[in-house]
Amino acid sequence: ALALALQQAGHVVRLGTHDVFRPLAESHGMDVHVLRGLSIDDLMHTMTAGGGQRRGGRFFGEFFRGMGLIREGLEGLQDSCLEAAADAELLCISPQLLAFAASLAETGGPVQACLSLQPMAPTGQFPSPFMGTRSLGPWLNRMSYTAPAHLFWPFVSRTFNHWRDTRLGLGPVGASTAARWLKFQRDLFCGFSEHVVPRPPDWSSHVQTCGYWRLVSDGWCPSVELERFLAAGPPPLAIGFGSMADGEAERTLSTVLEALELSGRRAVIQTSLSGTEGRGLPETVHRADDLPHDWLFPRCAAVVHHAGAGTAGETMRAGIPSIPVPWAFEQPWWARRMQQLGVATAPLPRHRLTAQALAQRITQACDDASLRMRARNLGHALQAEDGLACAVSRLERLVESRQARGLG
Numbered sequence: 001a002l003a004l005a006l007q008q009a010g011h012v013v014r015l016g017t018h019d020v021f022r023p024l025a026e027s028h029g030m031d032v033h034v035l036r037g038l039s040i041d042d043l044m045h046t047m048t049a050g051g052g053q054r055r056g057g058r059f060f061g062e063f064f065r066g067m068g069l070i071r072e073g074l075e076g077l078q079d080s081c082l083e084a085a086a087d088a089e090l091l092c093i094s095p096q097l098l099a100f101a102a103s104l105a106e107t108g109g110p111v112q113a114c115l116s117l118q119p120m121a122p123t124g125q126f127p128s129p130f131m132g133t134r135s136l137g138p139w140l141n142r143m144s145y146t147a148p149a150h151l152f153w154p155f156v157s158r159t160f161n162h163w164r165d166t167r168l169g170l171g172p173v174g175a176s177t178a179a180r181w182l183k184f185q186r187d188l189f190c191g192f193s194e195h196v197v198p199r200p201p202d203w204s205s206h207v208q209t210c211g212y213w214r215l216v217s218d219g220w221c222p223s224v225e226l227e228r229f230l231a232a233g234p235p236p237l238a239i240g241f242g243s244m245a246d247g248e249a250e251r252t253l254s255t256v257l258e259a260l261e262l263s264g265r266r267a268v269i270q271t272s273l274s275g276t277e278g279r280g281l282p283e284t285v286h287r288a289d290d291l292p293h294d295w296l297f298p299r300c301a302a303v304v305h306h307a308g309a310g311t312a313g314e315t316m317r318a319g320i321p322s323i324p325v326p327w328a329f330e331q332p333w334w335a336r337r338m339q340q341l342g343v344a345t346a347p348l349p350r351h352r353l354t355a356q357a358l359a360q361r362i363t364q365a366c367d368d369a370s371l372r373m374r375a376r377n378l379g380h381a382l383q384a385e386d387g388l389a390c391a392v393s394r395l396e397r398l399v400e401s402r403q404a405r406g407l408g
Contacts, residue, residue, distance in 0.1 A: 001213045001214055001215040001388060002092070002115065002191070002213045002388060002391055002392075003015045003025075003030060004028050004030065004215070005213075005388040005389070005391070005392050006392055006395070007029070007030065009392050009396075012031075013030065013031065014031045014032075014033055014084055014088070015030045015031065015032050015033065016032075016033045016034075016035050016080065016081055016084035016085075017032060017033075017034070017035060018034070018035050018038075019034050019035075022034060028215075033080065033083065033084040034080070035077055035080045035081065035084070036073075036076045036077065036079070036080040037072075037073035037074065037075065037076020037077035037078075037079070037080065038069065038070060038072075038073030038074065038076070038077045067152070067155040067156075070155070070156060071155055071156050071159050074156055074159050074160060074163070075159060075162070075163050078097075078100045078163055078167070079163075079167065081093075081097060081100055082100075082104070082167065085104065085109070085110065088110045089110055089111065089399060090110055090111050090112075090113065090395065090398075090399050091104070091109065091110045091111070091112045091113070092112075092113050092114075092115050092189075092395070093112065093113075093114055093115065094114070094115060094116070095114060095116050095118075095120050098114065098181045098182065099160060099178060099181060101114070101186075102181045102186075103164050103168055103170060103173075104168070105186075106168070106170055107168055107169075107170070111398060111399050111402045111403070112186060112187070113186075113187045113188075113189055113395060113398060114186060114187065114188045114189070115189050115191065116188060116189070116190055116191065117190075117191045117192060117213075117309035117310065117313075118130075118190075118192075118309055118330050118333075119190060119192070119197050119200075120145065120182075120188065120190075121145070121183075121188055121203050121204070121206075121207045122141075122142045122145040122146065122182075122183055123141065123142065123145075123200035123202050123203060124137075124138030124139070124141050124142050124200075124202055125138075125141065125200040125202070126141060126200075127140070127141045127144040127145075128144040128145045128147075128148075129330035129333035129334070130148065130329060130330050130333075131144040131145075131147065131148075132144075132332070132333075133332050133333050133335075133336040145182055145183070146179035146180075146182045146183060148182065149175050149178035149179035149181070149182050150175045150179060153174070153175040153178050154175075157172075157174070157175070160173075161173065186206060187206050187208070187398055188206060188207045188208070189208050189210055189391055189394065189395070190207065190208065190209045190210060191210060191211075191212060191213040191309075191387060191391070192209065192211070192212060192309065192313060193209070193211045193212055193313075193381075193382055193385055193387070194209050194211075195378060195381045195382060195385075196313070196316065196337065196341065196378075196382075197209070197337065208394055210387045210388075210390040210391040210394065211382075211385040211386065211387025211388075211390055211391075212313045212314075212317065212382065212385070212387045213387050213388055213391060214294060214313075214314070214317075214387070214388070215294075216294055217292030217294055217295050220292050220295055222291070222295070223288070225286070226268070226286060226288055226291075229266075229268070229286040230268075230299055233266050233284075234266065234301070235299060235300050235301040236265070236266035236267050236268050236286070236300055236301065237260070237265055237266070237267040237268070237300060237301055237302055237303065237304055237323075237362065237366075238267070238268050238270070238296055238297060238300040238302075238303045238304070238305075239256060239267050239268070239269045239270065239303075239304040239305075240269070240270035240290070240304075240305060240306075240311075241305065241306040241325065241327065242305070242306050242308050242311060252353070253269075255353055255354065255355050255358065256269070256304070256355075256358065257281070257282070257285065258355035258359075259355040259356075259358035259359040259362060260282075260284065260285065260359075260362070261282075262355060262356065262359035263359040263362040263363050263366075265284075265301070265362055265366065266284045266285070266286075267284070267285050267286070267304075268285075268286050268288055268291070268296065268300070269281075269285055269286070269287050269288070270288055270289070270290050270291060271287065271288065271289050271290060293310075293311065293314040293315075293318075294314060294317075294318075297314055297315055297317075297318035297320060298318045298319070298320075300318075300320060301320065301365070301366050302320050302321045302322065302323055302362070302365035302366055303315045303318075303320065303321075303322055303323065304323040304325060304358070304362070305322065305323070305324065305325070306324070306325055306326060306327050306331055306350075307322070307324040307325070307326045307331040307332070307334045307335040307338070307347070308331060308334070309330065309334060312324070312334045312335075312338060313382075316338070316341075316343060316375070316378055316379060316382055317379055317382040317383060318379055319375055319376040319377075319378065319379020319380065319383075320372070320375055320376075320379070321343060321344060321345065321365040321366075321368075321371050321372060321375045322335075322338050322343060322344035322345070322365075322375075323344070323345050323348070323358070323361045323362060323365050324338060324339075324344055324345070324347045324348070325347075325348050325349070325350055325353060325358075326347055326349055326350065327349075327350045332347060332349065335347035341374070341378065342370075342371065342374040343371070343374050343375040343378050344365075345361040345364050345365055345371075346361070348361060
């Protein structure tokens with residue numbers, strides 16, 4: 001979405017992304033440079049196939065397999081990032097590529113900005129979204145943002161330092177240097193709203209909150225079958241778990257269908273909830289390909305989702321309650337944050353998903369008037385923001401200021 005907004009503002013944009021996202025990017029006229037080495041599909045399947053189970057040998061097995069995939073694909077990924085950044089005036093990166101960007105900056109290179117959909121700058125107010133939901137106190141909260149460097153560095157340091165030496169002619173770095181990079185002493189642009197995450201007072205001026213970056217589905221048309229389903233009854237639920245891999249897809253679908261029967265609700269189930277193919281569904285359930293959230297959610301009563309940053313933001317903007325079923329990564333943090341805002345039910349972690357618990361939350365989301373009012377009010381506030389315009393303007397000013405100082 002941000003790449004497209006920059007292009008529409010008159011800038012020449014090259015988007016480095018994984019092959020799975022290439023069709024979407026090219027459908028919007030983007031110049032795409034496919035990133036090699038690390039398969040995002042394989043990584044997501046490995047890290048989430050256990051349904052977000054965080055305890056025991058299963059979790060550690062998924063973790064070590066994921067680290068192996070990252071180590072094997074790291075050099076190819078960074079080589080293709082280096083190719084994508086060639087001749088760039090501005091390099092926008094994700095937090096996962098901070099080590100690459102920091103190394104490139106040592107050689108000169110373009111002006112850099114880090115883009116994040118999560119609050120990744122250290123603060124004493126709350127822990128890193130990737131390190132749990134409970135506050136650890138100011139000191140440990142800040143430490144939680146740099147802890148991943150010490151956790152992951154042993155798995156990737158040899159490969160990464162070999163790449164620094166052979167590609168950039170730079171010496172090796174240790175975990176302490178990687179931890180320093182994670183303190184975000186460079187410019188960080190956040191794609192979420194301060195209505196959702198108020199700016200912590202201890203963030204530096206390098207950290208800027210822009211509002212949500214949304215890809216709008218102008219001109220998209222629903223199928224006749226979907227229009228008929230929506231018109232045939234009250235607003236349904238929307239149910240989908242994004243790109244989460246499910247090792248128990250049939251069981252998950254059965255649980256969801258039972259919860260809908262118990263609660264007496266209709267639903268649009270997106271194909272991201274695998275297991276629907278070839279299975280008969282009741283008349284109260286419509287199966288659809290992945291639909292544009294900005295079109296679907298305003299037509300729904302509530303959304304059952306995995307609490308990923310993008311889906312959570314789109315649900316809040318639609319002004320309807322969330323029923324978060326977090327799986328892994330930062331999803332429990334967003335699920336808890338939405339509950340704290342009073343716009344979501346209590347989170348239902350994927351490994352604790354039952355039909356009874358889901359049905360109870362569905363009923364609450366649809367019938368609790370105060371919950372629905374808070375969701376509606378937050379939606380109005382988010383609809384008044386233009387996160388893309390804000391980000392484009394600030395990125396343009398960043399490049400201008402760095403070039404004026406001779407730093408770009």
